[in-house]
Amino acid sequence: MEKLVIIGYGAAGFAAMIKANELGIKPILIGKGSLGGTCVNVGCIPSKKLLSISHFYRELRKRINSNQFPDFMAAFSEKDEVVGTLRKKKYEDILNSYDVKLVQGEAKFKDRKSVKVGNDIYEFERCIIATGSRPNIPEIEGLEKIDFWTSDRALSPDKKVESLTIIGGRALALEFSDIYSGLGAEVSIIQRSPRLIPEYDPEFSVMARKIIESYGVKVFLNSKNIKVQKKNDKLIVSGNFGIIESERLLMATGRKPNVEIGLENAQIELNERGGIKTDEELRTTNPSVFAAGDVIGIKMLEPLAGRQGSIAVSNAFTEEKKKINYDAVPENIFISPGIAKVGKTSSELIGNMYVKSLKVPIDSLARGYIENEEIGLVKLNVDLRNLKILGIQVISERSEEIINESAILMNAGATINDLIDSNQIFPSFSEVLRLAALSYYGDVNKMSCCV
Numbered sequence: 183m184e185k186l187v188i189i190g191y192g193a194a195g196f197a198a199m200i201k202a203n204e205l206g207i208k209p210i211l212i213g214k215g216s217l218g219g220t221c222v223n224v225g226c227i228p229s230k231k232l233l234s235i236s237h238f239y240r241e242l243r244k245r246i247n248s249n250q251f252p253d254f255m256a257a258f259s260e261k262d263e264v265v266g267t268l269r270k271k272k273y274e275d276i277l278n279s280y281d282v283k284l285v286q287g288e289a290k291f292k293d294r295k296s297v298k299v300g301n302d303i304y305e306f307e308r309c310i311i312a313t314g315s316r317p318n319i320p321e322i323e324g325l326e327k328i329d330f331w332t333s334d335r336a337l338s339p340d341k342k343v344e345s346l347t348i349i350g351g352r353a354l355a356l357e358f359s360d361i362y363s364g365l366g367a368e369v370s371i372i373q374r375s376p377r378l379i380p381e382y383d384p385e386f387s388v389m390a391r392k393i394i395e396s397y398g399v400k401v402f403l404n405s406k407n408i409k410v411q412k413k414n415d416k417l418i419v420s421g422n423f424g425i426i427e428s429e430r431l432l433m434a435t436g437r438k439p440n441v442e443i444g445l446e447n448a449q450i451e452l453n454e455r456g457g458i459k460t461d462e463e464l465r466t467t468n469p470s471v472f473a474a475g476d477v478i479g480i481k482m483l484e485p486l487a488g489r490q491g492s493i494a495v496s497n498a499f500t501e502e503k504k505k506i507n508y509d510a511v512p513e514n515i516f517i518s519p520g521i522a523k524v525g526k527t528s529s530e531l532i533g534n535m536y537v538k539s540l541k542v543p544i545d546s547l548a549r550g551y552i553e554n555e556e557i558g559l560v561k562l563n564v565d566l567r568n569l570k571i572l573g574i575q576v577i578s579e580r581s582e583e584i585i586n587e588s589a590i591l592m593n594a595g596a597t598i599n600d601l602i603d604s605n606q607i608f609p610s611f612s613e614v615l616r617l618a619a620l621s622y623y624g625d626v627n628k629m630s631c632c633v
């Protein structure tokens with residue numbers, strides 16, 4: 183019998199493998215497709231490389247009034263190089279430094295205590311499910327008859343794309359609208375909801391629209407009766423917004439957990455999101471099996487997947503009973519300026535009469551002013567009874583760094599006074615957090631640079 187079987191070799195599976203070795207356990211690591219899973223191959227890394235190219239040229243056009251766009255296909259080759267290097271460095275080479283048995287193939291539960299891969303059966307003491315997620319495709323009239331893209335295809339086009347329609351209005355839709363408009367394509371976004379990024383407060387949705395419209399992206403909200411068809415060489419998307427013609431259609435309509443692994447044989451149940459149901463310690467309804475990463479379907483983020491993988495192994499073999507504080511899990515949309523949040527939004531706090539929102543625009547900040555940042559805002563939701571920070575949302579350059587600092591504050595249960603009592607770099611973007619905290623006590627427009 184194997185001590186530990188891990189299904190999936192993405193972020194969650196790798197973190198589980200490393201934690202297992204730390205505990206003196208040699209696991210069986212089963213996976214299919216490219217080593218490293220989504221993030222390094224078709225997720226964070228390739229998308230962020232392309233965004234960095236898009237942002238560099240956009241900044242260049244703005245600063246020196248040039249009309250220069252990057253070479254379309256060269257941008258994707260550059261991305262491939264980064265993906266290849268990081269996959270080797272962070273996954274292939276790493277694997278060689280651990281005590282692990284790698285099995286490539288599709289795993290399915292045979293029963294409560296074993297997994298099958300081809301003709302091989304692996305009995306286990308404990309198992310971690312880390313099978314990730316895949317694009318979710320809603321029903322849309324005509325979609326089954328056309329060759330549409332998901333994010334995987336949009337990261338590897340076979341030729342220059344002049345026009346792209348994106349259905350969706352959350353992080354992936356915004357990031358791909360940035361990438362493709364930055365590479366010179368005409369981009370339209372069709373969103374069914376009344377606003378973009380509905381998981382943020384409305385003022386952030388309004389600013390998100392302003393940002394991508396400044397790239398030249400056309401945005402259609404409240405879209406209904408969407409139909410798609412191919413006419414000649416073009417894809418036609420029609421609905422209450424009219425008719426949009428483009429070369430390619432990208433479905434950026436969320437992701438769903440990969441749960442088709444014979445769960446019924448192992449008596450593992452699903453949660454209301456269609457992911458694997460777990461308790462706070464990541465144990466499934468089968469006490470010998472734990473789950474980690476996108477397959478749980480709560481929040482699909484690389485660092486969260488990694489932490490869950492590590493915690494699942496700790497909880498499977500020790501008495502540590504580790505849990506994730508989901509209020510301290512930051513997320514970021516890597517457009518420019520970026521949009522980020524951690525903790526509770528005002529919409530999530532409706533009904534709590536002790537909440538005050540402290541808001542400061544980015545141009546109140548010396549650094550924002552220096553960098554000519556016109557669009558930007560930070561919002562701190564604070565509990566008036568003890569001045570504890572309940573949630574932070576931000577639009578700013580370096581939002582990913584600001585929200586990292588915010589996540590530390592959330593994890594520590596910090597108050598706005600803890601922020602005010604901290605020393606910070608001047609001039610920096612993350613100072614905006616302290617400025618928002620200071621706005622509780624006075625008008626920030628009447629404060630000098632450093633107070």
Ligand SMILES: Cc1cc2nc3c(=O)[nH]c(=O)nc-3n(C[C@H](O)[C@H](O)[C@H](O)COP(=O)(O)OP(=O)(O)OC[C@H]3O[C@@H](n4cnc5c(N)ncnc54)[C@H](O)[C@@H]3O)c2cc1C
Binds near residue numbers: 227288289440476
């Ligand atoms: C375009 C895009 C951009 C993203 N950008 C970011 C970002 O900037 N920041 C961020 O934090 N997150 C980002 N994400 C999300 C992030 O990539 C995922 O949350 C993370 O990679 C999930 O890791 P995982 O280990 O749970 O799953 P995965 O990495 O998907 O790994 C799952 C593994 O399980 C294997 N598997 C599945 N079924 C079986 C089976 N039956 N048998 C054997 N193996 C199986 C798969 O082959 C794969 O190796 C992005 C995602 C996408 C799509």
